[in-house]
Amino acid sequence: MPKFAANLTMMFNEVPFLDRFEAAAKAGFKYVEYLWPYDYPAEELKAKLDQYGLKQVLFNTSAGDVANGEWGLAAIPNREADARRDIDQALEYALALQCPTVHIMAAVVPERENRSAYENTFVENVRYAAEKFKPHGINICLEALSPEVKPNYLLKSQFDTLAIVEKVDRDNVFVQLDYFHAQNVDGNLARLTDKLKGKFSHVQIASVPDRHEPDEGEINYQYIFDKLDEIGYDDYVGCEYKPRGDTVAGLGWFEKYKN
Numbered sequence: 001m002p003k004f005a006a007n008l009t010m011m012f013n014e015v016p017f018l019d020r021f022e023a024a025a026k027a028g029f030k031y032v033e034y035l036w037p038y039d040y041p042a043e044e045l046k047a048k049l050d051q052y053g054l055k056q057v058l059f060n061t062s063a064g065d066v067a068n069g070e071w072g073l074a075a076i077p078n079r080e081a082d083a084r085r086d087i088d089q090a091l092e093y094a095l096a097l098q099c100p101t102v103h104i105m106a107a108v109v110p111e112r113e114n115r116s117a118y119e120n121t122f123v124e125n126v127r128y129a130a131e132k133f134k135p136h137g138i139n140i141c142l143e144a145l146s147p148e149v150k151p152n153y154l155l156k157s158q159f160d161t162l163a164i165v166e167k168v169d170r171d172n173v174f175v176q177l178d179y180f181h182a183q184n185v186d187g188n189l190a191r192l193t194d195k196l197k198g199k200f201s202h203v204q205i206a207s208v209p210d211r212h213e214p215d216e217g218e219i220n221y222q223y224i225f226d227k228l229d230e231i232g233y234d235d236y237v238g239c240e241y242k243p244r245g246d247t248v249a250g251l252g253w254f255e256k257y258k259n
């Protein structure tokens, strides 16, 4: 049965971020993920995890200058120093939070830019991270984002991500299989899951088209959860959705899965 992680960036936004750890634990979650930890000292976040008996299972490298259109640095040519500084910081946080996986964000590729230069830069920066994280047993995930959410992001299809994972060719680098993006871009989710078996190590879920709780929309998540069990997936499933209304009121779907 999947191990569900509350996404504290998207869920429990009825309370300030630092109060969401308690809210998630009270709602029955044992695992949490969120986009970025860097606004807080790692010690403060670790104290929250310990206080509420939670395990951190994922966070991201920096998104960069979001106000100016950046969404990740690791694929931007000639920004390797910035990207590797962020990767080093992510390692410090992963060690402090005892977090097993870091999502390395790639970048938006502006129109008319050389796409292959971005891909090659991303491969080299991910290899750098893979080699730094390996001695600590920390994995890396790479994620495709649908153009509806993030136009011109380097990775659009799950197969774009798989191609980069294969080019990087390090055994601690995997696909981050976000079924919301996968349905928007690739579809055919059951066959996609079979094709990615063994190549993905973190899953995220949300309804399509509205990115709400997984109990509505065009994806039959019970079928997906059964498929994940069938292929022996025993990693985490991040609940990366915008609650329709009150977070707790929307957790009826979770009742039967409480870990």
Ligand SMILES: O=C(O)[C@@H](O)C(=O)CO
Binding pocket: 035, 060, 103, 143, 145, 149, 178, 204, 240
């Ligand atoms: O799906 C998403 O948007 C997130 O998982 C993320 O890390 C980057 O946008």
Ligand SMILES: [Mg+2]
Binding pocket: 143, 178, 204, 240
């Ligand atoms: Mg995601």
